Amino acid sequence: MYDIIYIMLDILVFGVVDMTSKMKLARIEKGLTQEQLASRVKATRQTIGLIEKGKYNPSLHLCIAIAKELDKTLDDLFWEGS
Amino acid sequence: MIRSFLNFLLPDDEYKRTRIIYFLAEAAVLLTVILFIFSFFSSWLEWDIDSNTIHPIIVIGFISFYTLIRYIFSGIEFTDVSTKEQYVKQRRSNIIQASSVGFFFFIFHGIFEGFPSDFESAIDIVGPTLFFVFFYYLVIYLSLKRSYKKNRELLDD
Numbered sequence: 337m338y339d340i341i342y343i344m345l346d347i348l349v350f351g352v353v354d355m356t357s358k359m360k361l362a363r364i365e366k367g368l369t370q371e372q373l374a375s376r377v378k379a380t381r382q383t384i385g386l387i388e389k390g391k392y393n394p395s396l397h398l399c400i401a402i403a404k405e406l407d408k409t410l411d412d413l414f415w416e417g418s
Numbered sequence: 419m420i421r422s423f424l425n426f427l428l429p430d431d432e433y434k435r436t437r438i439i440y441f442l443a444e445a446a447v448l449l450t451v452i453l454f455i456f457s458f459f460s461s462w463l464e465w466d467i468d469s470n471t472i473h474p475i476i477v478i479g480f481i482s483f484y485t486l487i488r489y490i491f492s493g494i495e496f497t498d499v500s501t502k503e504q505y506v507k508q509r510r511s512n513i514i515q516a517s518s519v520g521f522f523f524f525i526f527h528g529i530f531e532g533f534p535s536d537f538e539s540a541i542d543i544v545g546p547t548l549f550f551v552f553f554y555y556l557v558i559y560l561s562l563k564r565s566y567k568k569n570r571e572l573l574d575d
Contacts, residue, residue, distance in 0.1 A: 371498070383431055388572075
């Protein structure tokens with residue numbers, strides 16, 4: 337719950353949602369923890385955390401797997417400013 | 419996935435896999451530079467170094483040691499340890515793991531070198547075993563510590 341509030345504050349303050357926040361927001365909306373998403377896309381929780389913090393650029397293969405699990409398109413999750 | 423004979427040695431997680439490939443590549447490049455410098459000095463300065471000086475063990479040792487050190491300090495081994503409870507549980511499991519590995523080390527050492535019949539030969543086997551267990555535990559302890567720190571930073575806010 338607090339995550340969504342913080343992300344909404346980011347949107348209000350900075351105007352746009354950055355790529356990594358969008359993925360985190362989508363995951364929270366879907367009701368998944370980092371660990372649950374990680375096991376569904378055959379990655380580790382650490383990798384999901386790194387992607388969400390913008391410290392690792394995932395491969396297209398992993399991006400697609402994440403987008404499918406979160407019922408989003410690649411644009412929804414990884415395209416800046418949309 | 420890129421087809422390579424290395425695939426069977428690498429983990430499934432792509433972040434971990436990429437990092438390990440980088441560590442191996444860094445070790446290979448550093449080793450090339452070191453060997454180049456070494457051969458430059460030995461030929462241009464006419465050092466009297468015979469070809470056996472660069473023993474294969476040094477080459478293998480450098481690659482293994484460098485990769486291990488980078489792996490430990492990158493904090494990518496224990497990817498799911500992010501709470502205090504998980505950390506304490508993993509630390510306990512590390513102690514059991516180090517003791518078990520030490521036990522097998524003792525057995526294998528005994529098989530190849532012979533089991534001790536007196537106090538002195540017992541020390542010859544127990545000493546290296548204790549040193550091995552200590553070093554093994556130190557490696558996984560440092561790795562756990564780094565992983566825990568990294569995972570805490572990445573935890574859901």
